[in-house]
Amino acid sequence: MEIDFLSPISQDLIDEVKQLNPQSIGAQLRLHTERSGLPELEGVQIAIFGVTENRRSLRKNETPAFDELRRAFYKLFPGNWKLDMADLGDVEAGATVEDTYFAVQTIVESLIKKDILPIVLGGSQDLVYAQYRAYDKLDQMVNLVNIDSKFDLGDADKPINSQSYVGKIVVDKPYNLFNYSAIGYQTYFNSQEEIELMERLFFEAYRLGEVTSDLSLMEPIFRNANLVGLDLGSIDSASFQNAYFQTPNGFNGREICALARYAGISDKVSSFGIYEYQLGLGTLANTLVAEIMWYFIEGMNYRTNENTISAKKEFIKYQVPIDDEILVFFKSPVSGRWWIEIPFLDHVNTKLKRHTLLPCSEDDYLEACNQVIPERWYKAKRKNEV
Incomplete structure (x- = not known):
């Protein structure tokens, strides 16, 4: 593991963990601390890390920090799980965005090779590009599922941003992408050109209303995914009660947690990213994101290993x-x-x-x-x- 890419969890948060109920998630996690360094990963099945990169977001350009989210997550109690988890700290934004991509790609690839599933907590969603590139040396075609109100295809001829990274995935070598599935798109946020391009490429797109009418229809979609990205902007603003995500329509809290659980249950999903996280989301929003993580992990616990x-x-x-x-x-x-x-x-x-x-x-x-x-x-x- 490249320790140079990862900064430890803040000492204030480490001190708070010591005061938590010993049955809580935070008290059971292996943590990256300044004093002890990276935790031993032998036997770990899930590794969480944040990425403080937001320079190519088309939303507010604020550098995210994940302490409040970690506080919300650490306080939760695990289910009847038999999973060993670690929190590796954060990848700080590099001198260039490409430096950040390289760090994320390297860490995700290293974890997957160790049979450890990374949960990436991101700033801007163009980090999915780095998450995807981690599969370049894994000798497999890749299926990407994106929970988002937009396709994020963009213009592949222009510089990459948080709403054009899928276009870059399609056109950049090596060509690893076999299928792309967009879950929860809202037609009025996507140009007709992009909708037609999805059809020509034989990609799959599921409208928000189609998904929410029967969430169980999405289970086979996740079951075929290798990596999953979730844009927090796909959640309706009422569920966040925060002005940052000005989205009157979207998934509510129960729906997004159910989708995260389907992603976790999938035997093939080997990395999961939650993106467009911002500072100042508030207690309710941080609790919801923590619960999304909880439900994904809950799903992992019930995998049946039917890919063997x-x-x-x-x-x-x-x-x-x-x-x-x-x-x-x-x-x-x-x-x-x-x-x-x-x-x-x-x-x-x-x-x-x-x-x-x-x-x-x-x-x-x-x-x-x-x-x-x-x-x-x-x-x-x-x-x-x-």
């Missing part, structure tokens, strides 16, 4: 003929969750190297039985062909 080869051998197989296709579905006898197979195409320069299972819902299977091809299967197959 041995687990997949137990899946029940269903074949559904539609026109010239035979769709192959699989159901887990343990969790009751469903997948659909994306076939390997040996006659094209495919991005998929083998038969790949795409998470889906039971409704997708039932619709296929009624001769309706699931849209997610079609988009995944088309991306495989181009």
